[in-house]
Amino acid sequence: MKRLLVTGAAGGLGRAMRERLGKMADIVRLSDIADLGDAAPNEELMPCDLGDADAVMALVDGCDGILHLGGISVEDTFSKILNANIAGLYNLYEAAQAHGQPRILFASSNHTIGFYRQDEHIDATSPMRPDGLYGVSKCFGEALARMYYEKFGQETALVRIGSCFEKPRNHRMLATWMSFDDFEALIGRVFHAPLLGCPIIWGVSDNDCSWWDNSAAAYLGWRPKDNAEIFRAELDAAIPVPPKDDPASLYQGGPFVAEPIHRDC
Numbered sequence: 690m691k692r693l694l695v696t697g698a699a700g701g702l703g704r705a706m707r708e709r710l711g712k713m714a715d716i717v718r719l720s721d722i723a724d725l726g727d728a729a730p731n732e733e734l735m736p737c738d739l740g741d742a743d744a745v746m747a748l749v750d751g752c753d754g755i756l757h758l759g760g761i762s763v764e765d766t767f768s769k770i771l772n773a774n775i776a777g778l779y780n781l782y783e784a785a786q787a788h789g790q791p792r793i794l795f796a797s798s799n800h801t802i803g804f805y806r807q808d809e810h811i812d813a814t815s816p817m818r819p820d821g822l823y824g825v826s827k828c829f830g831e832a833l834a835r836m837y838y839e840k841f842g843q844e845t846a847l848v849r850i851g852s853c854f855e856k857p858r859n860h861r862m863l864a865t866w867m868s869f870d871d872f873e874a875l876i877g878r879v880f881h882a883p884l885l886g887c888p889i890i891w892g893v894s895d896n897d898c899s900w901w902d903n904s905a906a907a908y909l910g911w912r913p914k915d916n917a918e919i920f921r922a923e924l925d926a927a928i929p930v931p932p933k934d935d936p937a938s939l940y941q942g943g944p945f946v947a948e949p950i951h952r953d954c
C-alpha cells in the first residue's frame with residue numbers, strides 16, 4: 690500500500706499500533722484532534738476534526754487504505770457522539786467516494802450487541818442490541834458502511850472490537866480481549882485480502898471463553914493466535930470476580946449496559 694490513513698492515531702489503539710503500521714505502507718498518514726507527537730521518517734501528520742467535512746475531504750485525498758480508529762470510544766453526550774461518530778463517519782465515506790474508494794477498516798465495537806447475555810452465543814447475523822448512545826453510533830457506522838457498499842461497492846471491514854488492550858483488565862475481558870498482535874494480523878488481512886466486501890468481523894483473540902462466532906469472516910484467512918486465559922490467575926489474584934447479578938457478569942457489554950444517558954448540561 691502506498692499511503693495508509695490512520696484516524697484516531699493519538700488514542701490508545703493508535704499509539705499501540707503506530708510502529709507496527711509502518712510496515713504496512715510506504716507512508717502512514719496519522720490524524721487526530723489530540724497531539725500526535727513527532728513524525729517518524731515514513732509518517733505524515735494531518736490534525737483534523739472528523740466533524741469538519743472539508744478537512745476530512747483533504748485528509749482522505751491520496752490514501753489507498755483507511756484505518757478508522759478516530760471518534761468517541763466510550764459512552765458520552767449525544768452532541769460529542771454526533772460530531773465525531775455520526776457526522777464524522779458520513780464525512781469519511783463521502784471523502785472516500787470522492788477519492789477512489791480506499792478500503793476502510795472501521796473500528797466498530799462489541800457495544801453494538803452489548804445487551805446479549807454472557808450465556809448467549811451470537812454471530813454476524815444476530816440482530817444488533819446496542820447498550821448506549823456510543824453503541825448506537827457504531828450501529829450507525831456499520832449501517833452507513835453497508836449502504837456505501839451496496840450502492841457504490843465501497844469495501845469496509847466492520848470490526849466489532851471486544852477489548853483491545855495490552856492484557857485483559859477484568860474478568861469479562863477474558864472473553865472479549867484481543868491482543869495487539871492479533872489486531873495487527875487482522876489489519877494486514879483486511880488490507881491485503883484480494884476481495885473484502887463488507888463483512889462483520891469479531892475483533893477478538895482465540896480465547897477459551899468466547900461468545901462470538903467468526904465463521905462468516907473465515908474467508909479472510911485471519912487466525913488469531915493469542916488466548917486471554919493465560920491472564921486468568923493474574924486477574925484472580927488482582928481483582929475480585931464481580932457478583933453473578935452484576936452487569937459485568939451478566940451482559941456481553943458489561944458495565945456499559947448500566948450507564949446512564951449522558952446529557953449536555
Ligand code: NAI
Nearest residue numbers: 697699700701702738739759760762773796798850852853
Ligand atoms: P481512544 O479514545 O483512546 O482514541 C480515539 C481517538 O479519537 C482519540 O485520540 C481522540 O482524540 C480521537 N477523536 C475523538 N473525537 C475526534 C474527532 N471529532 N475528530 C478526530 N479525532 C477524534 O480509543 P481507542 O481505545 O484507541 O479505540 C480506537 C477505536 O476503536 C475507537 O473508535 C473505539 O470506539 C474502537 N474500539 C476500541 C476498543 C478497545 O478495546 N480499545 C473496543 C471497541 C472499539
Ligand code: 15L
Nearest residue numbers: 762763798799800851852865
Ligand atoms: C469499547 O468499545 C471501548 O472503546 C473500549 O474502551 C472498551 O471499553 C471496550 O469497548 C470493552 O467493551 O471492553
